[in-house]
Amino acid sequence: MSRTRPPGRRPGSADVTREEILAAARATFGASGFERATIRAIAGKASVDPALVHHHFGTKESLFAAAHELPDPEAMLAPIFSGPPAEMGEQLTRFYLTLVAAPGSPAVSLIRAAATNEGAARMLREFLERGFLGAAERHLEATEPRRRLALCGSHLMGVVFGRVILEVPELAEPPIEDLVAVIAPTIQRYLTGDLG
């Protein structure tokens, strides 16, 4: 049982390994946060030498950034905001809890890392500001759209935190639709209702 592969380039597949490293990075960062995740652990999970990680992605910070390249928020949110206004709260809540708050999601990894790593916090903040809040400005026909979506985001982020990170039973156990039923009216009010 030879534990280590022979050195030198591997036959066949070009950037398969690269993707495997990124997947391992997402998993490890997500499970441990930025500082606790080690390049050695990521390399191990990808069955690869630690130096290869560094060869492909440079520093640990830029590996994190590469592993968390965020999708275009415009494309994500457009379907929600183009539907009937009365359903936006429910749509947004379900979307968020299904896609973003799923355990193992890159978003959870980002949130976790953002709590202690300034770089990750900046990434998340800029994504929220330019993308999320920006999309609101373009699609939301109401006063103070950015403030409205900031309130929505804060609530939904708190639910993620309680459900996936803290694992408070009251938030972690119920199926998603149960949470949607309770939270969506609040989100709807923040989006289209009377503030304050």
Next chain:
Amino acid sequence: MSRTRPPGRRPGSADVTREEILAAARATFGASGFERATIRAIAGKASVDPALVHHHFGTKESLFAAAHELPDPEAMLAPIFSGPPAEMGEQLTRFYLTLVAAPGSPAVSLIRAAATNEGAARMLREFLERGFLGAAERHLEATEPRRRLALCGSHLMGVVFGRVILEVPELAEPPIEDLVAVIAPTIQRYLTGDLG
């Protein structure tokens, strides 16, 4: 300019140093999170040798626990829950944003650390479950009290995250009372209103 103090016990004050270490620990953990905060940095801020920290508190984990001994939630919440039910939402929101979400608060430090450190997450979860949610059960005259307070907590925690950790402008800039005005109605609905 002699940088180091002579060895041996210091004259006078017994447990002053101990408190200084705890204060430095709170500040450092709060600013950097659990893993990034180093015992050396904490000792430095307390003008003390790193080994003394270890002498007093043992491991880093138990130093963190000692620095974040949480107040009795019963005492904290009783005044709020014993007032007029119609004002509970506003009271709870203001209390939380003023005391807990203040930058530099131990609670922020706990939340930050909980994102990446399982021990801190357990501390926070147990505090929330036994204390916060427990207090709700005893004081809240409504159906599903624990679920109600879990919803309140998740929203408020999300606001802390956005305001203090991510520093999203829409949440970080407005004075507390502005946020109270918008959020309190939601909290009130979660506490006493119709769920879902």
Next chain:
DNA sequence: ACAACAATTCATCGCGTGTAGAGTTAACTA
């Protein structure tokens, strides 16, 4: 076929970390 290049492992460096033990001085007790 040959040269250039990219992918990969290996060996290792330097650093900062948490922690431990030994030595020194003050406070406490009888």
Next chain:
DNA sequence: TAGTTAACTCTACACGCGATGAATTGTTGT
């Protein structure tokens, strides 16, 4: 006042980390 205990600093060890440079092997262009 003698002896014990507790507070405190010094020195240092062992470990794991991120990062680097060289060596090895496959791919690609000509």
